[in-house]
Structures are given as structure tokens and as C-alpha cells.
Amino acid sequence: MLETARQQAYDGGDGVERSEASAVNKAEHRSLYKKREKIYPKKVSGTYRRLKWVILVLTLAVYYLAPWIRWDRGPSLPDQAILIDIPARRFYFFFIEIWPQEVYYLTGLLILAALALFLVTTLAGRVWCGYSCPQTVWTDLFVAVERFIEGDRSAQMRLDASPWKAAKLGKKALKHVAWLLIAAATGGAWVFYFADAPTILVDVFTLDAPPVAYITIAVLTGSTYLFGGHAREQVCTYMCPWPRIQAAMLDEDSLTVTYRDFRGEPRGPRRKNKPTEHLGDCIDCNQCVAVCPMGIDIRDGQQLECITCALCIDACDNVMDRVGLPQGLIAYDTLSNVDQRAHGGKTRVRLLRPRSLLYIGIILLVGVIMLISLISRSAVDINVLRDRNPLFVTLSDGSIRNGYTVKILNKDHSEKLFRLSLQDMADAGIQVVGSDPAALTVKSDRLASFRVFVTLPKSQMNDESLPFTFVVTDLSDDSETRHDSVFRGPGK
Amino acid sequence: MAKIKETDAVTGVDTTGHEWDGIKELNNPLPRWWLWTFYVCCIWSVGYWLVMPAWPLISDHTKGFLGYSSRAGLSKQIETAQARQGVYLERIAAADLEEIPQDAELLEFALAGGRSAFAVNCSQCHGQGAAGSAGYPNLNDDDWIWGGSLEAIHETVLYGIRSDHDDTRINDMPAFQADELLSREEISDTAEYVLSLSSDRGDAGAVARGEEIYVENCVACHQEAGAGDQDLGAPNLSDSLWLYGGDKASVIASINTGRGGVMPAWNARLDPVTIKQLAVYVHSLGGGE
Numbered sequence: 001m002l003e004t005a006r007q008q009a010y011d012g013g014d015g016v017e018r019s020e021a022s023a024v025n026k027a028e029h030r031s032l033y034k035k036r037e038k039i040y041p042k043k044v045s046g047t048y049r050r051l052k053w054v055i056l057v058l059t060l061a062v063y064y065l066a067p068w069i070r071w072d073r074g075p076s077l078p079d080q081a082i083l084i085d086i087p088a089r090r091f092y093f094f095f096i097e098i099w100p101q102e103v104y105y106l107t108g109l110l111i112l113a114a115l116a117l118f119l120v121t122t123l124a125g126r127v128w129c130g131y132s133c134p135q136t137v138w139t140d141l142f143v144a145v146e147r148f149i150e151g152d153r154s155a156q157m158r159l160d161a162s163p164w165k166a167a168k169l170g171k172k173a174l175k176h177v178a179w180l181l182i183a184a185a186t187g188g189a190w191v192f193y194f195a196d197a198p199t200i201l202v203d204v205f206t207l208d209a210p211p212v213a214y215i216t217i218a219v220l221t222g223s224t225y226l227f228g229g230h231a232r233e234q235v236c237t238y239m240c241p242w243p244r245i246q247a248a249m250l251d252e253d254s255l256t257v258t259y260r261d262f263r264g265e266p267r268g269p270r271r272k273n274k275p276t277e278h279l280g281d282c283i284d285c286n287q288c289v290a291v292c293p294m295g296i297d298i299r300d301g302q303q304l305e306c307i308t309c310a311l312c313i314d315a316c317d318n319v320m321d322r323v324g325l326p327q328g329l330i331a332y333d334t335l336s337n338v339d340q341r342a343h344g345g346k347t348r349v350r351l352l353r354p355r356s357l358l359y360i361g362i363i364l365l366v367g368v369i370m371l372i373s374l375i376s377r378s379a380v381d382i383n384v385l386r387d388r389n390p391l392f393v394t395l396s397d398g399s400i401r402n403g404y405t406v407k408i409l410n411k412d413h414s415e416k417l418f419r420l421s422l423q424d425m426a427d428a429g430i431q432v433v434g435s436d437p438a439a440l441t442v443k444s445d446r447l448a449s450f451r452v453f454v455t456l457p458k459s460q461m462n463d464e465s466l467p468f469t470f471v472v473t474d475l476s477d478d479s480e481t482r483h484d485s486v487f488r489g490p491g492k
Numbered sequence: 493m494a495k496i497k498e499t500d501a502v503t504g505v506d507t508t509g510h511e512w513d514g515i516k517e518l519n520n521p522l523p524r525w526w527l528w529t530f531y532v533c534c535i536w537s538v539g540y541w542l543v544m545p546a547w548p549l550i551s552d553h554t555k556g557f558l559g560y561s562s563r564a565g566l567s568k569q570i571e572t573a574q575a576r577q578g579v580y581l582e583r584i585a586a587a588d589l590e591e592i593p594q595d596a597e598l599l600e601f602a603l604a605g606g607r608s609a610f611a612v613n614c615s616q617c618h619g620q621g622a623a624g625s626a627g628y629p630n631l632n633d634d635d636w637i638w639g640g641s642l643e644a645i646h647e648t649v650l651y652g653i654r655s656d657h658d659d660t661r662i663n664d665m666p667a668f669q670a671d672e673l674l675s676r677e678e679i680s681d682t683a684e685y686v687l688s689l690s691s692d693r694g695d696a697g698a699v700a701r702g703e704e705i706y707v708e709n710c711v712a713c714h715q716e717a718g719a720g721d722q723d724l725g726a727p728n729l730s731d732s733l734w735l736y737g738g739d740k741a742s743v744i745a746s747i748n749t750g751r752g753g754v755m756p757a758w759n760a761r762l763d764p765v766t767i768k769q770l771a772v773y774v775h776s777l778g779g780g781e
Contacts, residue, residue: 387621388621396634396635397731397732401633
């Protein structure tokens with residue numbers, strides 16, 4: 001059922017529009033079997049709307065421009081600052097170059113991002129949802145385009161209710177084409193992160209790009225168009241897990257968008273020649289509902305659907321200014337402060353509480369661990385695989401031989417020479433198949449595998465298992481990389 | 493069945509109009525997104541039937557307009573891989589055995605090829621890790637009956653041991669008991685002597701008696717002090733490795749029967765390049781001479 005759009009001039013003579021908007025996603029209206037009721041968020045201006053525009057421009061600028069930043073890494077390597085080079089199995093991020101086996105850096109980054117999200121949510125609620133989530137940013141963009149073409153809330157509702165004529169058809173077509181273009185640009189920009197951006201841009205238009213590029217663009221175009229143009233608030237309400245998780249992150253000291261009901265209630269319009277003493281500050285103009293992109297009424301209290309975009313704050317502040325009441329009937333506040341205010345108690349904002357301190361502590365810990373591992377990251381990695389079949393080989397003179405596969409990874413951009421030696425195995429002999437253990441060559445950016453035989457006289461075989469260490473010495477700077485292993489034999 | 497739709501008072505949901513013995517069915521339809529996904533899948537499947545192999549027929553199946561076939565795809569992949577390998581295979585075919593380990597690229601290829609050929613053809617007897625077992629030599633150690641040079645290993649693989657090939661490696665140790673060449677006691681003494689070559693065994697009397705018998709019967713092949721002779725395929729008896737076991741019973745059994753293990757000739761079963769790769773691989777296992 002579509003709500004009827006009836007705009008009434010507010011009776012109080014102060015020029016406030018009264019909106020008949022109803023919160024279509026109110027808890028009592030919600031049903032999984034119900035067809036979605038379209039939301040027509042009304043245009044609003046104010047502090048938070050301006051802030052959202054700034055964040056929208058910034059985040060979109062980062063998304064679209066980041067792949068175009070150049071970063072010189074020498075002649076044989078790509079000069080794109082941020083590049084996920086899947087065929088070559090490398091991730092470049094400015095000065096960092098990550099190999100597939102170092103994917104734990106990415107894990108670390110994701111852990112940091114998750115913790116930062118927890119911290120921010122603890123401090124200021126769902127600011128991620130309201131301001132910087134791609135779903136919010138792109139929906140905002142799509143709504144702006146829709147408004148530009150079809151007009152504001154009431155015009156859109158009139159257009160939807162009107163019969164299909166050329167003008168309506170033209171507007172609708174124009175809107176969908178504009179949406180699809182934005183969506184295609186979104187998908188198009190995505191592939192720039194996976195190949196040299198200037199090259200792939202030309203290739204995409206000359207039809208020389210690989211099929212996977214077109215498939216990616218098509219999938220992201222489709223999903224952006226669907227999520228930003230059509231699904232919108234349903235993505236947040238039904239698809240995203242975050243609204244469910246956030247309940248555990250928020251507490252009574254977290255800032256969130258609140259309606260100060262002690263001040264607003266009982267709500268009601270002020271009419272000429274009618275007593276108003278019994279009324280609260282809320283004039284029930286419904287502007288907060290009309291601007292809500294999620295289709296809820298903030299005056300119902302905290303709700304899963306609320307992404308705290310704060311547009312209702314802007315709307316209400318504007319109305320309060322008009323009717324000459326103080327701003328802040330709807331405002332960022334903590335639940336405990338709302339309670340305190342209601343009872344005339346002292347309000348305070350507790351940013352540093354055990355919960356937030358704990359998150360800060362864990363963030364610092366993870367950050368320090370990552371920093372240490374990044375600083376101590378060596379350009380050489382070794383890995384040793386012990387032969388298990390056979391476990392050991394007895395030679396004709398009775399000595400015992402073990403076989404190993406030693407893999408040396410040279411992450412440097414130049415060929416390197418290494419010396420392989422053993423520690424804690426004084427009497428053992430070392431042989432490398434096809435090479436001299438004192439001069440193992442590993443090409444630049446390559447992994448080389450060597451078959452290594454270690455032989456120990458039977459007299460030295462004191463135990464079934466003797467621990468020792470492989471030492472790989474980089475002959476260019478004498479730096480050492482170690483790997484522990486064991487030598488197995490029949491025992492005494 | 494009455495088809496009267498009404499609104500259920502308790503849930504506020506319409507009924508479907510279906511009623512069984514007074515029990516009415518509520519109309520909670522599938523969510524629309526689900527329904528539409530289902531319709532799209534139906535449409536998709538029709539297109540899929542047309543372009544991809546789909547319907548089984550009596551002796552065949554519909555091919556689809558795209559002509560996709562996973563078997564053909566595999567053949568193509570194998571062809572591509574073979575074409576890429578071809579370059580190396582030709583170089584190995586042209587190279588002398590000794591040249592292969594000198595070329596790092598060829599060595600890497602030959603080892604990989606040898607490893608897989610070994611796993612398919614040789615591991616049944618010699619074991620997956622070439623560690624062998626009683627009667628099947630361990631190819632990792634440095635004790636070779638017929639020689640452990642690349643050339644010798646290559647020849648052994650090509651023609652086998654006591655195989656049906658004309659050029660096979662062959663010798664024939666007499667079965668000293670079965671052919672009644674030596675008595676039980678003499679054989680026991682000989683075993684004592686053979687074992688004393690690689691350890692400090694007691695019973696000097698038996699060893700001395702055994703040495704006399706050894707000099708008379710065995711030294712021609714196994715050489716003085718059991719040093720063995722690779723040209724004859726006579727195992728070294730003085731080292732600590734035993735093909736059939738180094739306890740006295742095993743040694744007596746060897747003297748009794750003469751053993752005589754068989755390895756097939758591979759020249760008829762494998763192509764020359766594979767045999768070369770096998771030789772390089774076995775040689776690389778650690779005992780190569």
C-alpha cells in the first residue's frame with residue numbers, strides 16, 4: 001500500500017510544513033511477506049548533511065583516484081601505487097610489496113579495521129553505517145541523482161502516482177541510464193586496482209581487456225545499480241550482519257542519534273486559539289520521518305534499522321529554528337545522558353571507559369605486532385622440508401644420511417648468492433644436488449628449491465632425533481636466515 | 493473444497509481459501525525476491541539446455557550450441573602441456589646422459605619427469621621413496637650391485653636384471669645347498685665368515701673354516717674380503733648394507749638359494765627419454781656415483 005502524499009501547510013502560521021510521512025519500516029509494520037514500500041527521503045540541509053556530502057566526495061575520490069597514483073619501483077616492476085597483481089601473485093601498496101605467503105599482513109589489517117570499527121561504534125555508534133559505508137555513500141549518490149531528475153519527495157510521489165506518459169517515461173529512463181552509468185563507472189574503477197590503470201582503461205574501451213575484466217565490471221555494475229538504486233535500505237536491514245552485531249558494541253555511554261522524549265512529549269501541533277501548555281516541544285511535523293532514508297521514526301527509540309545518518313537531526317533543528325524553540329530535540333547523545341537530562345541529573349560524556357580502553361589497547365597491540373613484523377621482514381625467506389620417505393638412509397660405511405628440500409625465497413629485485421651451512425651439527429657433511437653449498441644462486445623475485453643431503457657418522461648418532469639449524473647466509477651482506485630442523489636416524 | 497478467502501482473526505493474515513476439516517491454510521507467500529530468483533533460474537536453465545550438453549539420449553546426449561566438452565578441454569590442456577614439454581624432451585633426447593645434470597633447467601625437468609615415471613613404474617618394488625625392501629634394493633644409499641654411475645643406472649633400467657632382454661645384466665650365483673655343493677655346516681661357517689667382514693663376530697674357528705670355503709667357492713665373484721665386483725653384479729659383502737638382510741639366517745638363505753632377483757627391461761615399455769629421466773632421477777637420490 002502506497003501512502004498518500006498530502007502536504008499540508010502547518011496550521012500554526014510559522015511556515016513549517018507538516019508531512020504526512022509514515023515510517024514504513026516501523027517495527028509494527030514490518031513483515032517478511034510484505035512487498036517493499038518505497039521510501040521517498042525528503043531533501044534536507046544542515047550540519048550533518050554537509051558533513052555527509054564532504055565524506056561522500058572524499059570517499060568517492062579515494063575510490064576513483066587511488067589506482068591512478070604512480071609509485072616508482074624500478075624498471076621491471078609495475079609503477080602503480082596500489083596494485084593487486086593476481087597473475088604475478090603480488091600485492092603492491094606504496095612502499096610495501098606483499099607475497100602470497102605474507103597474506104597475514106592483510107589479515108592483520110582486517111583485524112585492525114574490525115577493531116577500529118568496534119572502537120568507533122563504542123564511542124559514537126554506527127557512524128560507519130551513517131557516513132562511510134559504501135552502501136550509504138552510493139545510495140546517497142543515487143538518491144541525489146534521482147532528486148535531480150525527478151524532483152524532491154512530493155514530486156517523486158506525484159510522478160509515481162501519475163499515468164505512464166512521455167514525460168514520466170523520459171524522466172524514469174533518464175534516471176535509470178544515469179544510475180547505470182554511475183554503476184558502470186563503479187565497476188570500471190574496480191578493475192583498475194588489478195591491472196595498470198591507464199592501460200586497462202584503454203583496453204576496456206578498445207575491447208582488448210581480458211574477459212574477467214568485463215565480467216567483473218558487469219557484476220559490479222549490476223550489484224551497484226541494484227543495491228544503490230533499488231535495494232537501498234533493505235541491504236542494511238536484511239542483508240548486512242552489522243546491525244545485529246552492533247547491539248553488543250553499543251552501551252548506554254555511546255553517542256547515538258536520540259530523540260529527547262522527555263522534552264518532546266506529548267507531541268502535537270500547535271493550533272491557533274488552542275492551549276499549548278500541555279504539549280512538549282515536538283510539534284509532530286513528521287519532518288524527521290520524511291527525511292529518513294531508512295523509513296523509520298526516530299521518536300520510536302533505538303532501532304535496528306537506524307544507520308545514524310543524523311539527517312533527522314538536521315530536519316528537526318531546522319524546524320526548531322522556525323518555531324523558535326531550542327535545537328537539539330533530536331541530537332547525538334548517549335542513552336544515559338538522555339536519562340539524566342530527563343531527571344535533571346548531571347550529564348557527562350564518557351569517552352574513556354573500560355570498553356573503549358580495551359579496544360584501544362588491543363588496537364595498539366595488534367598495530368605494534370604488525371609494525372614489528374613489517375620492520376623485521378626479511379628479503380629472504382627459507383623453508384625446509386624433511387624427507388619422510390625414507391626417513392633416513394644408511395650408507396655402506398654405516399653413516400646415516402637425511403635428505404631435505406631447502407627452499408630459498410629471494411624477495412629482492414636482484415639475483416643473490418647464498419651459503420648454506422649447519423649449526424649444532426659439527427661433524428656432519430653437507431651436499432647440495434647440482435650446486436655448491438657455499439654458493440647457491442637464487443634469481444631475483446624467485447623461489448629456488450635445493451635438494452640437500454646431510455650425512456652424519458654413525459658414531460655421532462646419539463639419539464633417534466637430533467635437532468639442528470640450517471643457516472642461509474646472504475653473501476652480499478652476510479645477513480643470516482635460520483630454519484630449525486631435525487636429523488633422524490636409527491638411534492644408538 | 494470451499495474457495496472462500498478470509499482474513500484470519502488471530503494473525504491478521506489472509507487464508508488461501510483451502511480448508512480441510514475446518515483447518516484453514518494461511519497465505520504466507522514466498523518472499524518476492526525468492527520467487528523472482530526462482531523464475532530467473534528457470535529461464536536461465538532453458539538457455540543452459542540449449543547451449544550446454546544437457547539431455548541424455550539413448551546412446552548419446554545433446555551437445556549444446558557451444559560445443560562444450562570437458563573431455564575435449566582436458567585433451568587440449570594435455571596437448572598444450574605436451575607441446576610445452578616437447579622442447580625439453582627434445583633437448584633431453586639429444587643430450588648425453590652426463591650433460592643433463594650440468595644444465596640446471598634440464599636437470600629440473602628431468603628430475604620432475606623421472607620422479608613421476610618412478611612413481612608409476614618403479615615404486616611398486618622399490619617403494620615410493622625408493623627406499624626398497626628385502627630383495628628390492630634401496631636406491632638412496634651408495635651401495636650399488638651393478639654400478640651407480642649415470643651410465644650404469646641407465647643400462648640397468650634399459651635392459652633390466654635377469655630379464656628376457658638379450659642385453660640384460662645377468663649372473664648366476666649357485667644355490668649351494670639346493671645343488672648340494674656345500675653341507676649345512678659348511679654353509680653356516682661361510683655365513684659366519686661373511687658376517688665377520690662387516691662386524692666383530694666371535695667364534696674364530698667357524699670364521700676360519702668359513703674363510704677357507706669362501707676362498708674356494710666365492711672369491712671369484714665376491715672378491716677378496718667380500719669387496720664385491722660391480723661388473724659382475726657381485727654384491728659387496730663387507731659393508732653394512734644387505735639386500736636380503738644382514739642376520740645369519742638371511743645370509744644362510746642367500747647362500748642356500750643363490751637368490752637371483754629379477755628386474756624387467758624397460759626399453760620396450762618406456763621411451764628412451766623417460767628412461768634417461770629415470771636414470772637422472774635415481775642417480776640424484778643421493779647414492780649416485
